[in-house]
Amino acid sequence: MIFSGPVSLLENLDLGHDNFLAVLDAPEVGASTEPAQFVMVRVGEGTDPLLGRPFSVARIGEGPNGATVQLLYKVVGRGTGILAGLQPGARVSMVGPLGRPFPPPEDPQAPVYLVAGGIGIAPFPLLSARLLAAGYHPRLLYGARSRGDLVGRDLFPPGIEMEVATDDGSAGHAGFVTQLLDRHLAALDSRTRRRAIAYVCGPTPMMAATDAVLSRHEARGHLSLESFMGCGFGVCLSCVVPRVGQATGYARICVHGPTFPAGSIDWQRIQPL
Ligand SMILES: Cc1cc2nc3c(=O)[nH]c(=O)nc-3n(C[C@H](O)[C@H](O)[C@H](O)COP(=O)(O)OP(=O)(O)OC[C@H]3O[C@@H](n4cnc5c(N)ncnc54)[C@H](O)[C@@H]3O)c2cc1C
Ligand code: FES
Incomplete structure (x- = not known):
């Protein structure tokens, strides 16, 4: 079940070197997130910034209303800059969990x-x-x-x-x-x-x-994988990545990933950000 709605910021810890840990009161998301799934978070009022930003769920904790969702993030631009400036009690929009999680190792003896x-x-x-x-x-x-x-x-x-x-x-x-x-x-x-x-x-x-x-x-x-993401659910094609062995074949990171098996990405055809 994908949650979509406002959530409250419980903590926003400055970890130094432009890195922060946001703790969000998001019981529905926390209850259903698997490793490497992500949430789209939209900060700010009105249309600036217009689009949500993708963040992996780093940890699921305990909060006043059930699970909290913890995001470990680095400030690199407008959206993350606004997020870093928010105080506990602020509301942000969240959609998630999204994407395919890391599959389990399936071999109890595997290093x-x-x-x-x-x-x-x-x-x-x-x-x-x-x-x-x-x-x-x-x-x-x-x-x-x-x-x-x-x-x-x-x-x-x-x-x-x-x-x-x-x-x-x-x-x-x-x-x-x-x-x-x-x-x-x-x-x-x-x-x-x-x-x-x-x-x-x-x-x-x-x-x-x-x-x-x-x-x-x-x-x-x-x-x-990481990329810019416009929508997070497969519509805008802003997150495509070339796949091995398919000259015209691209996957959308938001719905086919963000996790992909090793050996399946055509790194030569990826444009640097
Ligand atoms: C599935 C997924 C999970 C992610 N999880 C995390 C996470 O847990 N923590 C975290 O800090 N970040 C994560 N990111 C990256 C994060 O989404 C971007 O850093 C964020 O969207 C930047 O938004 P902004 O508005 O601050 O920057 P913008 O103003 O949009 O961009 C500022 C600059 O950063 C560059 N940039 C934007 N996005 C990326 C990117 N993905 N990689 C490299 N450069 C980029 C732009 O080209 C531009 O130069 C994740 C991305 C994806 C796709
Ligand atoms: S982010 Fe829009 S299609 Fe992937």
Whole structure:
């Protein structure tokens, strides 16, 4: 069931480096959201901004009226800037949950990796909670530009193994998070490697590189893609992404994704944002 209506902002925490955590009183959405599904949030009065903005549900909490929906977001423009300026008690419009969630690993013995780049960390606290509850032991590999950009680590449930990488070497591995994944997969024997599964979310170049690492190791994976979204439910075609092996074939990220199997996106044909 897709909810559509106004919801109240309970908290809007400044996490530093332009990152925020919004806690919204949205019991209907919280009760039915699966990992990597997203909500369209529209802030502001009247027609500015006209369109909602997509955000992954980072975590589902407990609030005064039932479930809360928590969004981990980075300020990059007009919509996120307005959201960051809202005080508790403000009302925003929300539609969701939308999109296809990350499918479960379906192999109790599978090594499970969560590979996040920057604010692409957002869907992983909820995914981690669900994987732990199902008996998996996911390992988070989290890359960002610098130490201060490694946000949201305290949103994860206890029991998550975590390794970080930074471009500038200020925390963890100095280099890309894809190198951490490569190293882990290379250390597995070939049979275990083929059972491994990675869940990936981050900027497009990082996801293309991760897809290549998975392919090289013959490991499985699912990628949660980002794009501009005008409507969030398949009508405006603003979110199309080219699929492998189909010269004219495009998928709409909002309805066919945002999650796609590794190996199914034609990265060569993606236009940089
Ligand atoms: C399924 C999905 C889930 C998402 N989840 C989250 C989340 O949990 N947290 C979060 O912070 N963001 C998330 N995003 C990205 C978020 O929707 C955008 O950052 C937001 O829409 C920007 O709105 P704005 O009005 O602030 O920026 P705008 O004023 O619309 O754009 C400002 C600048 O940012 C660029 N931009 C806009 N959208 C994107 C994008 N998707 N990727 C890269 N650059 C972009 C524009 O080209 C422009 O240069 C998600 C996107 C999708 C599709
Ligand atoms: S956002 Fe409109 S079709 Fe996907």
